[in-house]
Amino acid sequence: MISKKLLLFIGFIVILIVLPFLVSGYWLRVLTQTFLFAAIATGSNIIIGFTGYPAFGNIAFFGVGAYVTGVLMTNYSFSFFTTLPIASLFGILIATLLGLPILRLKGHYFAIATVGVMETIKEIVDNMTEITGGGLGLTLPIMQGEPEYIYKFFYYTMLLSLLFSLLIVYIISKIKQGFALRAIRVDEDAASVIGIHTSLYKTFAWAISAGLVAITGGIYAYWISYIDPTTVFGGTYPVKMFAMILLGGSTSVIGPMVGAFILEIISELVWSKFIEIHGMVLGLLIVFIILFLPKGIFETFKGGFSIKRLINNLKENKL
Numbered sequence: 001m002i003s004k005k006l007l008l009f010i011g012f013i014v015i016l017i018v019l020p021f022l023v024s025g026y027w028l029r030v031l032t033q034t035f036l037f038a039a040i041a042t043g044s045n046i047i048i049g050f051t052g053y054p055a056f057g058n059i060a061f062f063g064v065g066a067y068v069t070g071v072l073m074t075n076y077s078f079s080f081f082t083t084l085p086i087a088s089l090f091g092i093l094i095a096t097l098l099g100l101p102i103l104r105l106k107g108h109y110f111a112i113a114t115v116g117v118m119e120t121i122k123e124i125v126d127n128m129t130e131i132t133g134g135g136l137g138l139t140l141p142i143m144q145g146e147p148e149y150i151y152k153f154f155y156y157t158m159l160l161s162l163l164f165s166l167l168i169v170y171i172i173s174k175i176k177q178g179f180a181l182r183a184i185r186v187d188e189d190a191a192s193v194i195g196i197h198t199s200l201y202k203t204f205a206w207a208i209s210a211g212l213v214a215i216t217g218g219i220y221a222y223w224i225s226y227i228d229p230t231t232v233f234g235g236t237y238p239v240k241m242f243a244m245i246l247l248g249g250s251t252s253v254i255g256p257m258v259g260a261f262i263l264e265i266i267s268e269l270v271w272s273k274f275i276e277i278h279g280m281v282l283g284l285l286i287v288f289i290i291l292f293l294p295k296g297i298f299e300t301f302k303g304g305f306s307i308k309r310l311i312n313n314l315k316e317n318k319l
Contacts, residue, residue: 009254013163016031016159017156017159019031020152020155020156025147025148025151028151028152028155030264031155032151032154032158032223033264034260034261034264034265035155035158035159035161035162036158036216036219036220037240037244037260037263037264038162038244038256038257038261039158039161039162039165039212039213039216040059040062040213040216040237040241041241041245041248041257041259041260042162042165042166042169042212042253042254042256042257043165043168043169043208043209043211043212043213043216044058044209044213044241044245044256045169045209045245045255045256046169046172046181046205046206046208046209046212047202047205047206047209048209048242048245048250049185049245049250049251049255049256050169050172050173050178050181050182050185050205050250050251051181051184051185051201051202051205051206052184052185052186053103053106053110053202053205053206054108054110054111054114054242055110055114055206055209056111056112056115056238056242057111057113057115057116057117057118057119057238058114058209058210058213058238058241059118059213059234059237059238059241060114060117060118060121060122060233061091061094061095061209061210061211061213061214061217062213062214062216062220062232062233062237063118063121063122063125063217063229063232063233064087064090064091064094064121064210064214064217065084065087065088065213065214065215065216065217065218065220065221066087066217066218066220066221066232067125067132067138067217067227067232068083068086068087068090068218069083069084069087069140069217069218069219069221069222070132070138070140070227071131071132071138072086073140073141073222074138074139074140074141075131080222083218084215084218084219087215087217087218088211088212088214088215088218089211090214091210091211091212091213091214091215092207092208092210092211092214094210095203095206095207095209095210095211096203096206096207099202099203099207100199100203102114102117103199103202103203103206104199106188115238118233118234118238119233121233122229122233122234125229125233132229133228134229135228135229136228137226137227137228137229138226138227138228139226140221140225140226141225142225143222143225154219154222154223157219158219158223161216161219162257164212164215165212165215165216166253166254166257168208168212169253172208173253177204180196180201181201181202181205184196184198184201184202220232239286240263242286243259243263243285243286243289244256244259244260244263245259246259246286246289247259247262247263247285247289247297248260248262248297249297255297258297259297262297263285266285
């Protein structure tokens with residue numbers, strides 16, 4: 001018997017599959033970008049939400065994926081789809097090598113360390129001028145074809161990336177590794193006492209997260225066809241990623257995706273009219289989430305929406 005939630009999700013995906021034939025090129029771009037952020041947030045949630053480690057600099061692997069795809073396509077004539085598993089592998093290897101030493105840190109110390117990783121990789125890319133183009137950036141081969149075909153190609157490719165990330169996260173949530181990650185989030189010391197190899201599981205979580213985010217970075221690079229270190233290794237990406245995870249709910253599989261859809265739609269419909277206060281609106285939204293929705297939309301309203309729930313959340317935070 002198929003559950004009601006699964007039917008709703010399947011129906012939602014069917015709608016997304018049909019949409020390119022019903023909307024304009026502008027909304028195809030908006031939705032493609034929404035899938036991009038949803039995939040980043042979903043992949044990052046393995047280490048951030050499931051494991052409870054605030055990897056604020058996890059966007060570094062987005063940049064790694066973008067540059068691996070860019071360099072392979074530009075300098076070595078690799079086909080686009082061939083570069084994606086290689087980009088993912090690079091992300092996994094880097095996270096694995098850095099995981100054991102850095103994941104000994106906790107809380108804000110770990111968050112700061114991941115930002116340091118992001119800045120370090122950015123500087124390395126910035127100084128590898130002959131390979132990456134350095135600060136001048138890297139121009140990828142432009143996809144040939146009619147604009148309508150190109151729009152749909154990247155729309156569906158980014159959607160597949162999101163669905164793949166959701167599938168991996170769902171599988172992890174149902175296997176023993178996923179339960180181990182949740183145990184680490186609740187109480188790492190207690191998890192260690194009952195026999196969970198916390199260092200190994202944390203490294204596993206960060207590596208899988210890095211691999212998924214790197215794939216998204218590779219797709220982004222070909223989609224935009226021009227990348228530079230400043231764009232793919234920072235900007236507002238880390239802040240938006242965290243806001244999406246917090247908004248949707250870090251303890252659920254599809255929570256980050258829901259947060260991404262809400263945040264990006266708000267961005268297009270509202271923030272684009274108030275460009276000068278864009279950052280302020282994002283900051284206020286994050287404050288609102290922390291005060292009223294600390295557990296995210298899924299956990300807060302799983303029993304139904306009500307103003308009373310919002311007020312109770314405010315009281316629980318003792319504010």
